[in-house]
Amino acid sequence: MGWKKLYDNLIAFLDVLPDDVDPIRLLQRIQEWLRVSVTHFGSDIRAVYGLDELVSMDISRYPTSESEFSAPEELRQLRRGPSRSKDGLAMRIRDLFWNGTTVCSRVMCPQCGAVESKILEDRISREIILACDNCGYAEKADGEPLPEDRPRRADPIDKERFATIAAEPTRLTRPYRNP
Numbered sequence: 001m002g003w004k005k006l007y008d009n010l011i012a013f014l015d016v017l018p019d020d021v022d023p024i025r026l027l028q029r030i031q032e033w034l035r036v037s038v039t040h041f042g043s044d045i046r047a048v049y050g051l052d053e054l055v056s057m058d059i060s061r062y063p064t065s066e067s068e069f070s071a072p073e074e075l076r077q078l079r080r081g082p083s084r085s086k087d088g089l090a091m092r093i094r095d096l097f098w099n100g101t102t103v104c105s106r107v108m109c110p111q112c113g114a115v116e117s118k119i120l121e122d123r124i125s126r127e128i129i130l131a132c133d134n135c136g137y138a139e140k141a142d143g144e145p146l147p148e149d150r151p152r153r154a155d156p157i158d159k160e161r162f163a164t165i166a167a168e169p170t171r172l173t174r175p176y177r178n179p
């Protein structure tokens with residue numbers, strides 16, 4: 001199946017969703033589609049964008065309602081225009097899941113100053129880290145920069161961990177306590 005047919009197929013599958021779709025419903029619907037369509041992407045694209053991990057991801061574990069993710073806007077963008085390649089479509093889906101399951105701190109990235117860093121969890125140590133989606137800068141929760149000379153993998157934090165962090169009056173979460 002070519003990229004255009006795959007894209008049309010996804011949009012048709014999302015047709016049941018209302019314009020003001022709930023974020024969890026949007027991610028779940030895309031996941032349902034991905035479950036039956038993932039083989040059409042081919043093994044290279046599946047590996048690069050972690051599509052198989054997205055298929056098995058338990059979306060309900062993550063603090064989606066606390067993310068900056070606007071489901072109606074994402075749905076509108078998806079419906080408005082195709083991503084001109086399978087690679088582009090896979091990247092878009094990966095980004096949707098990432099933005100829908102990760103939360104922002106209120107710490108502006110000290111390197112690029114363009115966006116607030118995300119509150120993530122280091123995949124190996126399970127330590128909380130702050131990382132910038134824009135430039136890749138990362139630091140520990142106390143502000144100590146993480147070395148840039150080794151590859152870093154980080155995951156979204158789950159709801160329980162977010163609740164624990166949000167209950168502490170730290171530089172990461174103050175706005176969540178006092179909106």
Ligand SMILES: [Zn+2]
Nearest residue numbers: 109112132135
């Ligand atoms: Zn940055």
